[in-house]
Amino acid sequence: xxxxxxxxxxxxxxxxxxxxxxxxxxxxxxxxxxxxxxxxxxxxxxxxxxxxxxxxxxxxxxxxxxxxxxxxxxxxxxxxxxxxxxxxxxxxxxxxxxxxxxxxxxxxxxxxxxxxxxxxxxxxxxxxxxxxxxxxxxxxxxxxxxxxxxxxxxxxxxxxxxxxxxxxxxxxxxxxxxxxxxxxxxxxxxxxxxxxxxxxxxxxxxxxxxxxxxxxxxxxxxxxxxxxxxxxxxxxxxxxxxxxxxxxxxxxxxxxxxxxxxxxxxxxxxxxxxxxxxxxxxxxxxxxxxxxxxxxxxxxxxxxxxxxxx
Amino acid sequence: xxxxxxxxxxxxxxxxxxxxxxxxxxxxxxxxxxxxxxxxxxxxxxxxxxxxxxxxxxxxxxxxxxxxxxxxxxxxxxxxxxxxxxxxxxxxxxxxxxxxxxxxxxxxxxxxxxxxxxxxxxxxxxxxxxxxxxxxxxxxxxxxxxxxxxxxxxxxxxxxxxxxxxxxxxxxxxxxxxxxxxxxxxxxxxxxxxxxxxxxxxxxxxxxxxxxxxxxxxxxxxxxxxxxxxxxxxxxxxxxxxxxx
Ligand SMILES: Cc1cc2nc3c(=O)[nH]c(=O)nc-3n(C[C@H](O)[C@H](O)[C@H](O)COP(=O)(O)OP(=O)(O)OC[C@H]3O[C@@H](n4cnc5c(N)ncnc54)[C@H](O)[C@@H]3O)c2cc1C
Numbered sequence: 001x002x003x004x005x006x007x008x009x010x011x012x013x014x015x016x017x018x019x020x021x022x023x024x025x026x027x028x029x030x031x032x033x034x035x036x037x038x039x040x041x042x043x044x045x046x047x048x049x050x051x052x053x054x055x056x057x058x059x060x061x062x063x064x065x066x067x068x069x070x071x072x073x074x075x076x077x078x079x080x081x082x083x084x085x086x087x088x089x090x091x092x093x094x095x096x097x098x099x100x101x102x103x104x105x106x107x108x109x110x111x112x113x114x115x116x117x118x119x120x121x122x123x124x125x126x127x128x129x130x131x132x133x134x135x136x137x138x139x140x141x142x143x144x145x146x147x148x149x150x151x152x153x154x155x156x157x158x159x160x161x162x163x164x165x166x167x168x169x170x171x172x173x174x175x176x177x178x179x180x181x182x183x184x185x186x187x188x189x190x191x192x193x194x195x196x197x198x199x200x201x202x203x204x205x206x207x208x209x210x211x212x213x214x215x216x217x218x219x220x221x222x223x224x225x226x227x228x229x230x231x232x233x234x235x236x237x238x239x240x241x242x243x244x245x246x247x248x249x250x251x252x253x254x255x256x257x258x259x260x261x262x263x264x265x266x267x268x269x270x271x272x273x274x275x276x277x278x279x280x281x282x283x284x285x286x287x288x289x290x291x292x293x294x295x296x297x298x299x300x301x302x303x304x305x306x307x308x309x310x
Numbered sequence: 311x312x313x314x315x316x317x318x319x320x321x322x323x324x325x326x327x328x329x330x331x332x333x334x335x336x337x338x339x340x341x342x343x344x345x346x347x348x349x350x351x352x353x354x355x356x357x358x359x360x361x362x363x364x365x366x367x368x369x370x371x372x373x374x375x376x377x378x379x380x381x382x383x384x385x386x387x388x389x390x391x392x393x394x395x396x397x398x399x400x401x402x403x404x405x406x407x408x409x410x411x412x413x414x415x416x417x418x419x420x421x422x423x424x425x426x427x428x429x430x431x432x433x434x435x436x437x438x439x440x441x442x443x444x445x446x447x448x449x450x451x452x453x454x455x456x457x458x459x460x461x462x463x464x465x466x467x468x469x470x471x472x473x474x475x476x477x478x479x480x481x482x483x484x485x486x487x488x489x490x491x492x493x494x495x496x497x498x499x500x501x502x503x504x505x506x507x508x509x510x511x512x513x514x515x516x517x518x519x520x521x522x523x524x525x526x527x528x529x530x531x532x533x534x535x536x537x538x539x540x541x542x543x544x545x546x547x548x549x550x551x552x553x554x555x
Binding site for chain 1: 432
């Protein structure tokens, strides 16, 4: 049985609930992990101290954690992390970091783990068209997909040890451009509502935004929508050449369900499809399918959500 | 004059159906193509060269069949094409050390790659190579400019970061606003005659072994409703059955 190390996932400077899922993954590998919280202010680590099933919490404190620089983060984390199996989330940034840490230690990295059985890990391959099971021997770094493992609860109490660390920064952030809208990016959201060519015009995406705002959801799009309309940026694209998402709920509106779109969203926990064509392939993957035009269905969905959430 | 490398990989065409035979994926009748994100890496590499001169070398690790992908990028304007001859499975540690060695002996200043390959989806190769070479790296970039040093746009929480990158560095590329060029007849003819520089490699011992490849568990059939009014039923199910809202 290997020691495990969880690198806490942070969101807006706070330990995000995904971290609790990473602790569960460590527990499934057979040990209570050391949780490392990369931070510039060590009080950020206090939120990790009540996660159950944890041996130790280390606040890895360094100015380099103010902005993401892959080289500096890997160095700063590597120097405080003990040997063992290192576990990160599978967000784009954390996968990048996972690869760096593994390379630094000359060990292998296994990305996007969706199941753990002993030391056998399952990961999607060919964009989720198949699953690969691999056995790891010795130390490794693994990234774990969100919304797969049940989060460990918050009834623990572990002391936080603060360790100062540092790394060499090789890139310089010249400017941070905040998104104009307050809405989440598809890669950050737990609920996504996406529109496709069937929305007819980009202006009609306002109907998706209205529902997104009720649900605290992000708005996504198919490639056909992104390629056809300049108003729909590539950052919204879900799929093979867009983002891979894994939300609790994915609502596909006016999207046919092409294999390259499925590649980016098929592992969503629940999928709702709204499409006027009863034979659209998206329905084969939908938990709840609504055969209707969005013009008919979205107003009903919107008002039903309003009364349910009231 | 920058010495530019771009990493490319052949993967199953994204339209292809993946089938299992025994406990392995059977790719024998699948059409192979360049991994989609690598096309953006090639485009950025060529633009880098055009901005101030240099050479672009495309490198792949794979069997002889992967030469097709190399010839494809040669037709787009890549100067040299190199294949590290290997057929089979290498774990990330093996693959990255083989590639890092090639990059280091080639004396490159910058390496472009796709943000992830369409087969594994991992995205480990770019940052992993950079770490082994002691280089900086930026990942998932959506925009690039070459005036006054390398500047890239990369997504960050809540928006985008505009980052200046010191060379040597590895740059992993997303689609973003990049429009890729198409090859013309002249390029294709030239590429046909081009020589692939084939180099043997020995993969280091692997600490990851593939146990099996299987189809994803079938999803239980969903519920399908007719008419817009059923959106109300679905909203209720999202609360009562799925416990999401
Ligand atoms: C290499 C490669 C990479 C790709 N990458 C991606 C990717 O990342 N993401 C992606 O999405 N695609 C990608 N594609 C494209 C993909 O193959 C499809 O072309 C695309 O997903 C189709 O988008 P769509 O579903 O919006 O449009 P369509 O396929 O045109 O479907 C529109 C749907 O809307 C329905 N509809 C029309 N009007 C209404 C209405 N009023 N109400 C309700 N429904 C209506 C129609 O019945 C239809 O099902 C890629 C393709 C290739 C070759």
